[in-house]
Amino acid sequence: MNLKKFFYLLSFSLYFFSIKVQSQTYENGKWIDDNLTFKIVYENIKKSGELHLCIANKSNDLCIGNLMVPFEVFIYDKKDSLIWSSIWTGNNMQLKFKRKLPFAYKVNVKAKAPYVINKLTTTKIYQKQPLELIYIIQ
Numbered sequence: 001m002n003l004k005k006f007f008y009l010l011s012f013s014l015y016f017f018s019i020k021v022q023s024q025t026y027e028n029g030k031w032i033d034d035n036l037t038f039k040i041v042y043e044n045i046k047k048s049g050e051l052h053l054c055i056a057n058k059s060n061d062l063c064i065g066n067l068m069v070p071f072e073v074f075i076y077d078k079k080d081s082l083i084w085s086s087i088w089t090g091n092n093m094q095l096k097f098k099r100k101l102p103f104a105y106k107v108n109v110k111a112k113a114p115y116v117i118n119k120l121t122t123t124k125i126y127q128k129q130p131l132e133l134i135y136i137i138q
Contacts, residue, residue, distance in 0.1 A: 031125045035059055036067070036116060038109050038133035041093075045075065045104045045137060049097035053109065055116055055131070066119045068093075069131060070112040078105045087112070107135045 039056035041063065051073070054063035068090035075084040084101055111130035118125060 031123060032127070033125050034127050036064075036125075036127060036131060038071075038111075038131050039063060040107075040133070040135055043107075043135070043137065045097070045100070045107065046102050047100055049100040051095045051097075051107065053093040053095070053133075055093075067116045067125070068119055069116045071131070072110050072112065074108040074110070075101055075104045076106040076108070077103045080106070090117075104137050107133075107137065109133045109135070 035058045037056055037058050039054050039061070040051070041054050042050065042052035044050045054065070055067040055069065056063050070088065070090050072085065072087050073095065074082060077083050083103060084097065086095075086097070088095060110132045114128070114130045115124040115126040116131070117123070
């Protein structure tokens with residue numbers, strides 16, 4: 001087994017275990033996990049227009065590679081004026097904008113739905129609120 005497959009299986013196993021430990025099932029049979037968040041993995045919006053995200057577990061701050069959710073990205077300048085917005089499917093969390101944004105100050109990432117989707121099983125995992133992250137660019 002190559003290293004990539006090993007880590008893929010390991011992340012799936014860890015996530016499956018975390019679902020069993022942290023999620024609960026309501027009467028309607030939905031999986032619920034309010035312990036998820038967007039996480040910035042890499043950010044270079046000002047110089048190259050790049051932003052890499054993941055969906056992470058709040059408890060251990062680890063990215064969960066098999067989760068996705070459609071989301072919007074809003075980028076603001078220091079005056080809180082919107083300078084960029086875009087919609088993403090969530091299949092690829094390594095974003096490359098059409099241009100660099102040298103005046104970017106704040107990024108707001110908002111999920112389009114109150115759930116994430118497990119890419120392996122296509123199971124929806126619900127949250128009370130859609131995931132959202134506000135990040136001040138350093």
